[in-house]
Structure formats: structure tokens, C-alpha cells
Amino acid sequence: MSATELHVHNPVEDLLRQDRIPTIWCPGCGIGTSVNSFAHALLKQDIDLGKTAIVSGIGCSGRVSGYMNLDSFHTTHGRAIPFATGLKLARPELNVIVYSGDGDLASIGGNHLIHAARRNIDILVVCINNMIYAMTGGQAAATTPGSALSTTTPYGAFEPELNLVQLVDAAGACFVARWTAYHVVQLERTLEKALRKKGFRFVEVLSPCPTYFQRKNNLGDALQAMLDYKKRSRIQHGCPTWETALTPGGPIIVGEFVDREREDYLTRMRKQLGPHYSEFPPQLEESEPEGCSKEC
Amino acid sequence: MHADPRTVLTGTHFINGDAACCEGALAAGARYAAGYPITPSTEIVERFAARAPEVGGLFIQMEDEIASSIVIQGMVWGGQKAFTVTSGPGFSLMMEHIGLAAMTETPVVFVDVQRGGPSTGLPTLPSQGDMMQARFGSHGDYAVIALSPNSPQECFDLTIKAFNLAEEFRVPVMFMMDECMGHMTEKVVIPPADQIEVRPRRHTTRPPGQFRPYEPGPDLVPEMAHAGEGHKIYVTGLTHDRRGYPSLNAAAQRELVTRLLEKIRRAAERLVMVETDQIEGAEVVVVSYGITSRVALRAVQEARARGIKVGTLRLICVWPFPEKLIRELARKVKALVMPELNMGQVVIELERCAAGQCKVIGVPHPGGTVHDPAEILEAIERGAQ
Amino acid sequence: MLTELRIAGFGGQGVILATHILGRAAAVHQNRFATMTQSYGPEARGGAASAALIVSDEPVLFPYVSRPDILVVMSQEAYTRFAPEVKPGGFLLVEEDLVRLDQRAQGLKIYGIPATRLAEELGKKMVLNVIMTGFLCAITGAVGPEAVRKAVQESVPARFRDLNLQAFDKGLEYGRQLLERGPLTIENSEEVPLESEV
Numbered sequence: 095m096s097a098t099e100l101h102v103h104n105p106v107e108d109l110l111r112q113d114r115i116p117t118i119w120c121p122g123c124g125i126g127t128s129v130n131s132f133a134h135a136l137l138k139q140d141i142d143l144g145k146t147a148i149v150s151g152i153g154c155s156g157r158v159s160g161y162m163n164l165d166s167f168h169t170t171h172g173r174a175i176p177f178a179t180g181l182k183l184a185r186p187e188l189n190v191i192v193y194s195g196d197g198d199l200a201s202i203g204g205n206h207l208i209h210a211a212r213r214n215i216d217i218l219v220v221c222i223n224n225m226i227y228a229m230t231g232g233q234a235a236a237t238t239p240g241s242a243l244s245t246t247t248p249y250g251a252f253e254p255e256l257n258l259v260q261l262v263d264a265a266g267a268c269f270v271a272r273w274t275a276y277h278v279v280q281l282e283r284t285l286e287k288a289l290r291k292k293g294f295r296f297v298e299v300l301s302p303c304p305t306y307f308q309r310k311n312n313l314g315d316a317l318q319a320m321l322d323y324k325k326r327s328r329i330q331h332g333c334p335t336w337e338t339a340l341t342p343g344g345p346i347i348v349g350e351f352v353d354r355e356r357e358d359y360l361t362r363m364r365k366q367l368g369p370h371y372s373e374f375p376p377q378l379e380e381s382e383p384e385g386c387s388k389e390c
Numbered sequence: 391m392h393a394d395p396r397t398v399l400t401g402t403h404f405i406n407g408d409a410a411c412c413e414g415a416l417a418a419g420a421r422y423a424a425g426y427p428i429t430p431s432t433e434i435v436e437r438f439a440a441r442a443p444e445v446g447g448l449f450i451q452m453e454d455e456i457a458s459s460i461v462i463q464g465m466v467w468g469g470q471k472a473f474t475v476t477s478g479p480g481f482s483l484m485m486e487h488i489g490l491a492a493m494t495e496t497p498v499v500f501v502d503v504q505r506g507g508p509s510t511g512l513p514t515l516p517s518q519g520d521m522m523q524a525r526f527g528s529h530g531d532y533a534v535i536a537l538s539p540n541s542p543q544e545c546f547d548l549t550i551k552a553f554n555l556a557e558e559f560r561v562p563v564m565f566m567m568d569e570c571m572g573h574m575t576e577k578v579v580i581p582p583a584d585q586i587e588v589r590p591r592r593h594t595t596r597p598p599g600q601f602r603p604y605e606p607g608p609d610l611v612p613e614m615a616h617a618g619e620g621h622k623i624y625v626t627g628l629t630h631d632r633r634g635y636p637s638l639n640a641a642a643q644r645e646l647v648t649r650l651l652e653k654i655r656r657a658a659e660r661l662v663m664v665e666t667d668q669i670e671g672a673e674v675v676v677v678s679y680g681i682t683s684r685v686a687l688r689a690v691q692e693a694r695a696r697g698i699k700v701g702t703l704r705l706i707c708v709w710p711f712p713e714k715l716i717r718e719l720a721r722k723v724k725a726l727v728m729p730e731l732n733m734g735q736v737v738i739e740l741e742r743c744a745a746g747q748c749k750v751i752g753v754p755h756p757g758g759t760v761h762d763p764a765e766i767l768e769a770i771e772r773g774a775q
Numbered sequence: 776m777l778t779e780l781r782i783a784g785f786g787g788q789g790v791i792l793a794t795h796i797l798g799r800a801a802a803v804h805q806n807r808f809a810t811m812t813q814s815y816g817p818e819a820r821g822g823a824a825s826a827a828l829i830v831s832d833e834p835v836l837f838p839y840v841s842r843p844d845i846l847v848v849m850s851q852e853a854y855t856r857f858a859p860e861v862k863p864g865g866f867l868l869v870e871e872d873l874v875r876l877d878q879r880a881q882g883l884k885i886y887g888i889p890a891t892r893l894a895e896e897l898g899k900k901m902v903l904n905v906i907m908t909g910f911l912c913a914i915t916g917a918v919g920p921e922a923v924r925k926a927v928q929e930s931v932p933a934r935f936r937d938l939n940l941q942a943f944d945k946g947l948e949y950g951r952q953l954l955e956r957g958p959l960t961i962e963n964s965e966e967v968p969l970e971s972e973v
Contacts, residue, residue, distance in 0.1 A: 183465060
């Protein structure tokens with residue numbers, strides 16, 4: 095039997111840019127695992143994948159957009175959310191997903207995260223939290239827990255970590271959840287649900303970084319990280335987000351924490367503007383110029 | 391194609407430069423804008439925020455200028471024309487995204503109503519201190535187009551031009567106003583929509599699967615597709631190949647960066663936008679742009695009254711710089727005089743193009759007000775000696 | 776012909792709108808060139824407010840006014856600050872209940888009007904600025920009254936249109952009558968009147 099005959103079609107393949115594989119991710123990294131759950135969740139939607147855009151910032155997780163066979167936007171460091179905001183506002187029929195990392199979304203892009211949640215922009219944000227800046231070589235992040243070691247905190251960090259789910263909850267996100275790279279099935283179900291919901295949705299995925307975070311802190315390899323996630327995780331749906339802080343060695347509270355109804359930005363804008371808002375159907379052109387589609 | 395009459399406020403108005411710029415953007419087809427409040431540019435988006443819903447558009451006030459400068463790029467890739475407005479401190483914050491727009495070839499307009507700097511500087515007083523920043527402010531090599539209006543009427547006319555050029559070349563266009571221009575009120579005539587040329591997006595006609603987002607056209611500018619049209623486009627700020635895929639090597643960098651510069655360089659002659667007066671046989675030519683060009687005219691009139699043969703050359707498009715024109719002019723005159731509301735920025739380019747063929751006399755000014763025409767007159771007289 | 780004028784007072788008196796109305800009248804309805812600038816910044820909020828206008832038959836080059844031909848002042852502070860800038864022999868138009876004249880007004884053609892009181896008589900204090908535009912038309916002739924009347928109509932909300940037109944006419948009429956009596960002038964070393972005696 096030849097290799098081709100052995101090949102079994104994985105339904106997820108269609109959602110990936112095959113000509114971009116293999117990925118840059120290290121063995122044992124949780125980003126790819128999360129992408130698998132995400133792809134399965136997408137396939138279970140009856141949404142038009144041709145009207146689905148994925149936006150990333152910079153970093154290891156920032157590469158996700160480029161591997162997905164969707165409209166892919168790989169933007170600047172920290173600014174995936176405002177770019178996605180623009181896409182959504184300009185073309186409301188798009189499903190817009192932001193897929194990026196903790197350093198990108200919560201540190202350099204932290205302000206945008208807060209304000210997109212506050213505005214309730216109708217986008218899904220998937221945040222891979224590996225608790226470190228991995229692409230640049232293992233520096234401390236705003237999510238680096240306790241006194242963990244990194245290349246820029248060789249004596250341990252001197253500052254407490256940010257609890258992302260609590261942050262976005264406080265800012266007004268209408269759906270907030272957290273899983274780890276171990277919880278692939280749960281993550282898929284949560285993403286399915288999140289994809290169907292309208293408004294600002296935030297799903298945090300804890301991911302091992304065997305290359306930097308695990309190694310630097312003597313936490314073993316990726317398998318060890320999975321065993322650790324399994325041992326420490328407590329599923330507590332609806333848990334108040336102020337009780338979900340991550341502490342070194344402490345329990346990892348996972349689950350769907352927030353699921354509330356709030357009018358998203360555009361719905362509220364339309365309602366509030368009422369008669370001041372005019373629908374604006376495309377102008378009928380006398381003759382369509384060459385090389386110009388209806389979008390003109 | 392022509393402007394959409396639903397967005398054009400045809401008529402004769404008495405409005406300031408900021409308001410005229412807003413109306414220009416609407417006439418050009420921009421129904422989406424974002425910004426963060428900053429004097430003296432805010433009036434543009436205040437007006438836009440009121441006008442946009444009438445035409446099915448929107449203004450979103452972002453959390454900062456960094457966000458404003460990229461949310462508009464999302465809007466463009468979502469199929470709209472969009473712009474942001476700011477002033478010095480905000481312009482500084484936008485620099486990374488001017489680079490992103492240049493790299494991803496996103497047609498977008500940045501309006502900078504210049505005020506005195508550096509830093510917080512003079513929030514309510516004029517300057518032309520961001521001219522080099524407009525050209526070189528983001529890191530790496532790229533080309534932009536920068537226009538400089540000298541009246542509220544031009545704030546309207548040239549804003550349309552700015553959008554048209556952004557679409558034609560798929561570059562970020564810098565619209566370089568100043569506080570004086572933004573807050574100055576004059577008559578502005580807005581023509582009927584069918585007299586306003588509006589450049590549509592260079593949208594691909596290829597079906598999904600046959601479209602490569604960064605395949606250069608004959609003029610080196612690629613066609614564009616938007617999100618949600620089935621093309622599954624890939625847009626990245628990384629160095630990329632013609633498919634848009636990251637390609638992190640020297641050869642790809644050479645091909646891409648060369649093209650980004652070359653698409654503007656090749657069109658440089660066509661992009662020359664100047665207004666000249668009496669440069670034939672002139673001993674001295676005063677080269678200026680924006681509000682300074684009006685102030686300089688006073689000095690020019692006085693110099694002519696004193697018998698000096700003075701010509702004027704006003705740069706309407708400052709970047710790209712009219713290199714060839716200046717080179718030829720420098721061969722014929724004794725001196726080129728350049729007053730500008732900064733301590734000597736565009737004059738550096740003037741000197742480079744004059745290449746020692748004539749005197750180049752800068753008339754620097756730190757901003758806060760406009761020149762005293764006497765300073766310019768003095769420079770003209772020195773040039774004529 | 777090029778005329779430079781400045782209107783100054785305190786925030787809330789409608790200084791900016793009055794200048795805008797005059798500029799619009801000249802530019803839009805008389806098809807002349809008009810350039811208006813105004814003061815910005817913290818001092819424009821609540822405190823002193825000032826706007827300047829250049830009206831000309833030729834394109835206006837230099838945008839700022841430093842030596843106005845006409846100064847309209849509606850507060851003491853504005854008078855103190857701007858009166859010394861007026862060109863010798865220029866017009867000084869004052870809200871006479873709010874401004875005390877002194878040596879600064881020396882050599883100027885001074886005309887006073889109790890614009891606030893006249894506005895109150897019309898029922899709304901806020902129309903004093905439009906009264907001033909009528910007054911300015913009558914006294915200086917810098918902008919044509921018909922053009923200004925049109926500009927007033929276009930510049931105020933519909934429900935205040937009639938009131939503002941009345942205000943304009945009132946200022947114009949008051950000015951025309953006063954013009955016949957001629958200006959008040961303050962001669963060198965003359966004792967400064969505590970109140971204008973117009």
C-alpha cells in the first residue's frame with residue numbers, strides 16, 4: 095500500500111491551509127491542540143466558512159490565523175482586537191474570531207481587550223495562555239504566575255499575575271470560559287457554544303510551553319503538564335470569576351463562568367439611532383467600471 | 391465613478407478646514423471612521439459622528455490612537471473606505487500602523503492636523519512639524535503619499551484626492567493639515583456629486599481559488615478582495631509572497647519592499663501636484679506648502695514690488711517630492727527659499743534635489759503661529775543677491 | 776478693499792457665531808473673500824472669547840488679524856486686551872453697559888449700544904450677538920445688511936429665526952440712528968468718561 099492510500103481524510107484538514115503545514119509550534123505545545131478543538135467546533139456550526147474571518151496578533155498563538163483556511167489577518171502586536179472590531183463593524187455578516195496569546199491580548203493589547211468587552215463587540219476571542227512570551231524566547235508575561243522564573247525574571251517575578259477571565263468579566267464580556275489543553279472535548283463544546291452566541295465572547299485556553307515555561311520552572315515535559323492539568327483542574331461552571339485566580343500548584347478552576355445576555359455594539363447602535371440611521375444600499379451605477387465589483 | 395449624491399453636501403458653505411475635511415471624506419465615499427479626541431483635529435470626527443448615521447456609516451471612538459489607526463484597517467478589509475484623524479501626539483502613536491497599512495497595502499487615509507511639538511507641545515497652535523514623520527515615521531522602508539492643503543476649500547477637494555490616491559496605489563495617504571487650516575473658516579463650494587470623481591477599490595474580478603492577493607498588476611499595484619467574499623485571503627504584516635503567505639527570507643523581502651517603493655516611484659511624475667507662479671525667468675523661487683504658502687505670498691508680493699523677480703512653487707503633494715522639477719528649477723535660479731513651520735524638514739529634501747546648483751535658504755519657524763512675512767522677505771532678498 | 780475685524784467678549788455671548796454670520800454673509804452672499812479665525816484653548820472656555828474676520832475683494836493670504844479696522848467688544852476684559860490693537864481711526868463698537876472706556880480708545884471712532892438690554896427687551900438675552908451684527912452693518916458698512924440678514928436666517932435654529940431677525944433689525948436700526956449723531960471720540964489727555972455718553 096502506498097502512503098496515499100493510507101491517508102485517511104481528517105475533516106479538519108479542509109479548515110487548514112495545507113500548504114502552510116507543518117506549523118512552527120514546538121512538540122508538546124498546546125496551541126495546535128486548541129486549534130483542533132476549534133476546527134471541530136467550527137465544522138459543527140452551520141455558519142458560512144466563507145464569511146468567517148480569523149484575526150491574530152503577534153506571537154506563537156498569533157500564527158493561528160495563518161494556518162486556518164479562512165480569511166486570515168495577522169496584524170500587529172496586541173492589536174488583533176481593534177482590527178477585528180473594524181472588520182465586524184464594516185461587514186456585520188462576518189463571523190469574526192480573534193485567536194492570539196496572553197502576552198498579545200492581555201499585556202500589550204490589554205486595553206483593547208477591556209474596551210472591546212465593554213463595547214460588547216460581536217467577536218469571539220480565543221486566548222491561548224502559556225503564561226510566558228514564547229516566541230521571543232521565554233520572557234515574563236502579565237500572566238506569569240507567582241514567582242515563576244523566566245528569562246527576564248531570573249530571580250522570579252516580583253509582580254502578581256492577571257486573571258484574564260475575571261478581567262473580561264468585569265469589563266462586560268457576555269460569555270467567559272476557561273479550559274486547558276488537556277480538556278479538548280470540553281473546549282470543543284464550549285467553543286461551539288461560544289461561536290453561536292452574539293456579543294463579546296472570551297475563551298481562555300491554558301497551554302503548556304515545554305520549551306520555555308515548563309523547562310525554566312522544572313515543570314517537566316508536555317506530558318507532565320497534561321498530568322498536572324488533569325490533577326489540578328476543578329470544573330466549576332458558573333464559578334464567580336474572582337474565585338478563579340491561578341496560583342502555582344493550586345487548583346485550576348475551569349468551566350464556563352459567564353453566560354449573560356447583553357446587546358452587542360451594533361444592535362445597540364441601531365436601536366439608539368432609530369430614525370437617525372439610514373440604511374445605505376449600494377448605489378446603482380450607471381455603468382460598472384472595469385475591474386470593479388459591486389463593493390465599489 | 392462619481393460620488394454618491396446621498397453623501398455629498400452640495401452647496402456653498404462657510405465652514406472651517408476640519409469640517410471641510412469631513413465633508414471631503416464623505417464625498418469620497420468614506421462612511422467609516424475612528425479616532426481618539428485630540429485638539430485640533432477633533433472637530434473632523436465630531437462632525438463625522440453626526441453625519442455618518444445619515445448615510446449608514448459610523449464613527450467609533452477608540453480607546454487610543456493605536457486602536458484607531460488599526461480599526462480603520464479592519465474596516466477597509468471589511469470592504470469600506472475608512473480614515474482616522476489625529477494630531478502630533480496621536481500621530482506618533484499611529485506610526486506602527488502606518489507601516490502595517492504600507493506593508494499590507496491597505497488603502498486608508500490618516501489626517502494629521504499638525505500642532506506645535508515635540509510631545510504635548512502647543513495643542514491649539516499651528517505647526518508643520520510632522521512632515522518628515524509623515525514620510526519616514528514608521529520603521530523600515532516604505533512609500534506613502536502626503537498632501538498639504540492651504541485652504542478649507544482644499545481641505546475638501548484634497549481629502550477626496552487623498553482617498554482616490556489611497557485606492558489607486560493602495561497606500562496609506564497622509565493628509566497633512568495644521569491647526570490654522572483646521573480652525574480657519576472660509577467659503578467652501580461643494581459641487582454636485584456628478585462632478586466629483588471618486589476612485590473605486592481595485593477589486594479583483596477573479597473567482598475564489600484563482601486570486602492571489604499580492605500578485606502585482608501592470609503598475610505594480612495588486613488587486614484587492616475583502617473578507618467574506620470566499621477568497622480566503624491571507625493578510626500579514628510579515629514579509630510575504632504573492633499569495634500573502636509569510637516568506638521570511640532576503641529574496642522575498644527584496645521583491646516586496648522594492649515593489650512597495652517602486653509603485654510610488656514609478657508614478658512620481660504623475661503624482662507631482664504643484665501650483666506655480668512666475669517661475670519662468672525668476673531669480674528666486676519660494677517653495678512652500680500648506681498655510682505657509684499663503685503667508686509667503688505676502689512676502690513675494692512685497693519682494694516683487696521691490697523689483698526682485700520672484701516665483702512661487704507650492705507643493706500640494708509633498709510626498710513623493712517633485713524631485714525632477716526641483717532639480718530642473720535649481721539649474722535656472724539663484725536661490726530656492728523654503729519657509730516652513732518647523733525648524734527645517736522638507737528643506738532637507740529641497741537641498742538634496744537642488745544638489746548644490748543654487749542656494750537653498752530655509753526659513754525655519756518653531757510653530758505656534760505663522761511666519762512674519764518680513765522673515766520670508768528677508769530670505770528672498772538674500773537669495774536674490 | 777480689505778477689512779479686518781475682531782469681535783470679543785466673554786464665553787456665552789455668541790462671539791463666534793456673530794463673526795461666523797458676518798463671514799458667511801460676505802463669502803456666501805456677497806461672493807467676496809472672507810477668512811475667519813478664532814481663539815482656542817482654555818481661555819476660550821467661560822472666560823474671554825474672541826474671533827477675527829478678514830473680508831476682502833481679493834483672496835486673503837495672511838489669515839490672522841493683528842491690527843483690526845473694526846473692533847467689537849462686549850466685555851471689559853476684551854476691551855482692555857484688544858482696544859490697543861485697533862488701527863488709528865478705526866471703529867470701536869462697544870456694549871456700552873459692559874465696557875468703560877479709557878485712554879486705550881483714544882483716536883478711535885467709538886459707537887456704543889446697550890445690546891444686552893435691547894436683547895432682554897426682545898425677550899432673550901442671548902440674541903445680543905445678533906444685535907451687534909446689525910449694529911456693525913449700520914455703523915461700518917463692512918458687510919451688506921441684506922447679506923447679513925440672510926446669513927442670520929441660515930445660522931440659527933428655525934424656532935429662533937424670527938427672534939434673531941428682529942434682533943438684527945433692532946441693531947441695524949439703532950446703528951443707523953446713532954450714525955447720524957456721529958461717533959464719540961476720546962482726545963488725547965482728555966478726562967476719561969466713566970461711562971460712555973452716547
